[in-house]
Amino acid sequence: MKKIKEVRPILLVEDNPHDLELTLTALAQCNFANEIIVVRDGAEALDYVFQQGDYAARPSGPPAVILLDLKLPKLDGLDVLARIKADSQLRQIPVVMLTSSREERDVVSSYRLGVNAFVVKPVEFGEFSEAIRSLGMFWAIVNHPPTHPASFGGQDVQG
């Protein structure tokens, strides 16, 4: 069993208030123990993960998983993904791209940058909350962070 302090937060990067509300609702229904940290654009997301700017004083440690919207103000999701996966310390953080887009080029770019999962948000809420639930399950609970971050590649699934 994990101790409470070991339950790391889920970082949700979402600019659209409606999507944010729906995602938070879906996550709430899952009853995860993880704290949900919400940031509203790409720059803020980077501040959080790199512990800088407004988040310079946050408790250290990477989030359990990052749920990252693709279209974001300032820096978009692909930029954020690229920055995280380029960092040897942070690349271990699982990143799930959540998007409205079915555009192939987004999927291809995301995987090329090392995304861990790519989810096109379903239109129906039932499906949507199911998707969020299973994602959260897998990445926030089942997936343990590595003890030695340098020992594995970013895209590998550790279980």
Place this chain on the structure above:
Amino acid sequence: MDNAASLPSDAALDRCAEEPIRIPGAIQPFGALLLLEPRHLLVLSRSANLQPLTGMMASPGQTLAEAGWPGTLTAALAEWSNSDDALYSAPAQLPTGRFRLSGTRGPQGLLVELETEPEAPGPGLDALYPRLKLFLDELDPASSTQTIMQGAAREMRRLTGFERVLIYRFDSDGHGTVLAEDGDGSLPSYLGHRFPASDIPAQARALYCQNRIRLIPDARYTPVPLEPPVVGTAQAPVDLSAASWRSVSPVHLEYMRNMGTLASMSVSLVIDGELWGLISCHSAGPRLVGPQIRAASEFIGRVLAHHIGANERSAAHAHRIALKDIEVGLVERLSRVGSLKAGFLENPQAWTALLSSAGAALVWKDEIHTIGATPTASQIRALAEWLHAQGVDRTFCTDCLGTVWPPASAFADTASGLAAASISRLHGSFLMWFRPEVIRTVQWRGDPHKTAVDQSGALHPRRSFEIWQEQLRGRAEPWRRSEIDTLADFRSVVVNLILRRAEERAALSEELQRSNVELESFSYSVSHDLRAPFRHITGFAELLKRRARNLDDTASHYLDNIVQAAVTAGRLVDDLLRFSHLGRAALSCATLDMNKIVEEVRQGIDLNEAQPRITWHIDKLPPAWGDASYIRQVWYNLMDNAAKYSSGSAHPEVRISAGRQGQDIVYIVADNGVGFDMAYAGKLFGVFQRLHRTEDFDGTGIGLALSKRIIDKHGGWIKGEGVAGAGARFCFALPQRNERQ
């Protein structure tokens, strides 16, 4: 234009053509000749008859003064030599009598000829003038060329006293045709007859252009040699091109004797620097014509040539203007239609009228289009290839195609005449006009095909001037200068038109590319931004429904409708995006196992049914060549439709089979469902076209449009047949694998 290959042009005739007629080294005995160095009138050469004829000595190396020539004469010659005058003519009294001195300038010095002035002096210029004036008055500018030639022949005979005067013209092959004649009846009439080109060798023709008159008073003459025959440091033979009494080729003298004429005089008709024809005078007996009459004859020749030239030019001009009218009309219509092909096929009359032809062809890349009477497409193709290989990059005209390109003899009846214009060097594309064969009967004077070479290989002129009739075959009406000019003009217009169209197309495709880029960014943002609100609507409606547990049925129904509508809208967006994607996506083709794909799709459809009731009859299907995921999509759409529209039947059945149609493999999906009215078949494949009400059958109406787009992109076809209430049948065909894929 070709030379008549059928006429004698063998080695002997070539030797004749090489005969040094400019430097015979001798003159006719009817005059004497001096070649003088121009500055000091130093004698360079002289004819051997100088002393006997004139009683004057002139040894090479002496000046005329040293040789004792009269001072007045030498002074006059010296004055001329220093002047700009090309010619000199003056009388002179010498020991043996009165002489006419004529001087011309040659490359080696002054050529001075002396000839006896007739005892009873012939008509002087003052006597000739009234007659020439009368002739000139007759030359009404409005008269036809024929009338003018007839008048000139008559006047020429009256002036010179020859028994027969012929005026003939050379055609493009060098054969001469007698167009006018005047005679006293003692010599046979040659009017309308043709003389082979070989009668006058090429270098004689050139000389005719330079020296416009030549007299041979008696073909039996003995040539008088020049002493010395060579002059200067180079010891070059004396050039007698400009001399009146140059001795002529013995072959020509034999020709004259064979023809039964001992005296002849020829006056050149030169138009625009080209030998157009000759005035040819003959007498059976000897005939000496004095220098005054010769000058007057030459004058008549020049006036005649002038008039003929003017007449021809104005006729050509009028014709050119008439053709220009047709051309302008044609070009105007060409610029209005979308393509050269349309311009060609829609204006057959103007097209053939442009070059007075019976048929025309347009060879454009791989296409051949024809109007009127033409050779077959494969013959035209071969002709275009030949023209291309010949390097024809502008225009090409011939009136005897079979002679220049023997394979054309096979279709001489339709295309003995060809006028072609290259319109694309790159593609070997041509415009062609054809003229049919015109069989002509020609009356030759002598057999032009008979060479006259004896066993020793020496050339003799022909002896027979008997009429020899020939049917000229493989010849079309010749192309006129104005038509050849028109062809060149028309070609450049068409080429410019093609270039302009190509530029317009390039601009259009640039425009298209730009709008494609815009469309792509548009669909990208649609895919992101348009889907989101629908998701929000369904999401919040669901949440509301969960929260308000005591909603009455109507309120709950309304909420369901909201969700349903938003879900449908979301799916529409997805379908539309998929449809627009297809336009941009590249196919990745492979050999497809259609049995496998159909089986997988069938399982998928059955899985969706709560209780699969459909009976599938699936034949063994041949493999296809295509993009697996897109073809799977087509199968899915067709099979899902079949299942959907037959679901209401008592025993829903779907049959899947395949057949072959030409090069294509055709796949067929048939059901026994509600079918459709063929009246609406045209709407089947349109985007968002539905033939059934939404509450009856679910769907966005994009499946068939998408299928058609996929099949189109593969280069195949798709069609649907149906009967309302009796099932539908959809077929699609995919082309076999080829190199382009």
